[in-house]
Amino acid sequence: MFGIPLFDLAWLLVSLLVAGAITGLLAGVFGVGGGAVAVPILYELFRILEVPEEVRMPLCVGTSLAVIIPTSIRSFNAHKAKGAVDMTILRVWAVPVVLGVFIGSVIARYAPADLFKAVFVIVAGISAIRLLFGKDTWRLGLDMPAKPIMVGYGGIIGILSALMGIGGGQLSNLFMTFYNRPIHQAIATSSGLGILISIPGTLGYIYAGWPHMADYPTVSAFQPPLALGYVSLLGLVLFIPTSTWMAPVGARITHRLSKRRLEVAFGIFLLLVCVRFAFSLLG
Structure with missing residues (x-):
């Protein structure tokens, strides 16, 4: 397949299945789509498949958003069953988040590959510092802000999530904890954002990548039936089985961990990313 040595192909397939399981676990534990794990693994997949650097990173991001769809749905249902999701916040964020995803998808059509990586570094760094070193006095308020601020932040979540290939959990967790919401509730509520972001985001990346497919007619991994625009159907098929299976497991783990352990675990994870x-x- 694609001229890849059998050993390399076997290693790649196993890595993708394991990465799918980790993605699903993170979706449940942290209320994130798992894109921070999916994107680096997919980047390696597309490097081996000789996808050009110019389209490799957006292909990773678009595929990650597609992978997030089933894991977010399962994670959200698991958290909602425990009564931990604040549906009021999700209703306020629904429209601006979707609009933000649309804007982010349009940007993705023209953005250089390094933009996606830079957004990862900035957002993951800020979130990690807040979780690892933040104090209870680091608050912007004791309750959620007025609706106009919520709407504005929802739009920002949508744009950045579309550029990072994530379900918005990192951003919404950061926001909610700054406004005195418990980390468990922030994670549970954030799991619902994955649904709002991943579905329109996937469609947006199909649109964004469609015209670029004609520029690389000899790259099989970037052509139908293995890809639609910036969404790899190959990566999607390999990720979904194990990621969907592990998402409810992660959700159950979350509600057994203490607040501080959950914050430290999430902070270390983001710092590594x-x-x-x-x-x-830099390379």
């Missing part, structure tokens, strides 16, 4: 893409930018 930040470092990984920072080195990628």
Whole structure:
């Protein structure tokens, strides 16, 4: 397949299945879509498949958003069953988040590959610092802000999530904890954002990548039936089985962890992601 040595192909398939399981676990534990794991693994997949650098990173991001669809749905249902989701916040964010995703998808059509990596580094770094070193006194308020601020932040979540290939959990967790919401509730509520972001985001990346497919007619991994625009159907098929299976497991783990352990675990995870893409930018 694609001229890849059998050993390399077997290693790649196993890695993708394992990465799918980790993606689903993170979706449940942290209320994120797992894009921070999916994107680096997919980047390696497309490197081996000789996808050109110019389209490799957006292909990773678009595929990650598609992977997030089933994991977010399962994660959200698991958290909602425990009564931990604040549906009022999700209703306020629904429209601006979707509009933000649309804007982000349009940007993705023209953005250079390094923009996606830079957004990862900035957002993951800020979130990690807040979780690892933040104090209870680091508050913007004791309750959620007025609706106009919520709407504006929802739009920002949508744009950045579309550029990062994530379900918005990192951003909404950060916002909600700054406004005195418990980390467990922030994670549970954030899981619902994955649905609002991943579906329109996937459609947006199909649109964004469609005209670029004609520029690389000899790259099989970037052509139908293996891809639609910036969404790899190959990556999607390999990720979904294990990621969907593990999402409810992660949700159950969340409600057994203490607040501080959850914050430290999430902070370390984000810091590793930040470092990984920072080195990628420097290279």
